[in-house]
Amino acid sequence: MHSVETRLKELMLASLAGDARSYGVLLDDVARHLRAYFLRRLADAHKGDADDLVQETLMALHTRRATYEVDRPFTAWLHAIARYKLIDHFRRNRIRATVPLDDVEDLFVQDQSDVTADRMDVERLLQSAPERSRDLIYRTKIQGQSIAEVAQSTGLSETSVKVSIHRGLRAITARLKGHANDDK
Numbered sequence: 001m002h003s004v005e006t007r008l009k010e011l012m013l014a015s016l017a018g019d020a021r022s023y024g025v026l027l028d029d030v031a032r033h034l035r036a037y038f039l040r041r042l043a044d045a046h047k048g049d050a051d052d053l054v055q056e057t058l059m060a061l062h063t064r065r066a067t068y069e070v071d072r073p074f075t076a077w078l079h080a081i082a083r084y085k086l087i088d089h090f091r092r093n094r095i096r097a098t099v100p101l102d103d104v105e106d107l108f109v110q111d112q113s114d115v116t117a118d119r120m121d122v123e124r125l126l127q128s129a130p131e132r133s134r135d136l137i138y139r140t141k142i143q144g145q146s147i148a149e150v151a152q153s154t155g156l157s158e159t160s161v162k163v164s165i166h167r168g169l170r171a172i173t174a175r176l177k178g179h180a181n182d183d184k
Helices: 004-016 020-041 044-067 074-092 101-106 113-126 131-142 147-154 158-183
Strands: none
Touching: 004 020, 004 044, 004 074, 020 044, 020 074, 044 074, 113 131, 113 158, 131 147, 131 158, 147 158
16 A cells, blocks of 8 residues: 555656646645645634635646655655645735633743753752762752662661761852852
8 A cells, every 4th residue: 555655756756757647636636635734724714715725736836846856755845835835825814823821831841941050050069079978969869869778779877878978068068158259
């Protein structure tokens, strides 16, 4: 079974070679696909414009068929033409896409720049702690493991874990105080 891309591309290649029957079949198949394409993208008030857009796109296909690069996908080329015809239609009729305000959260990715900057600051500060303390601080303060869990997984006593964390935090505090004095 042929995919839509394969079928349409074969018809386009045959029509470029001069096969009028293939060209007629191509235009019929493309018209059906374009109609569905435009109906999905037009608001209810403008659904009647779909047939005009199909005709405009078919005329553009006809006049620009010599520009089709045979080593490229046909449907991508066709959809580019259809997309530009749709954009022209929106501009000509001053149609703007609207989205209900209730759905606005779905449109935008949440800004993670503050979180990323904070993470980078924490990692930079952790570098000022002794290497042994750095891992213990990360596991307890950032990952949320308990002192007992960390002690068990590292083979250290709970007291050693606490002392190492304390020393690391003291080194970080000293670095922060040093930067605070640098700012003055």
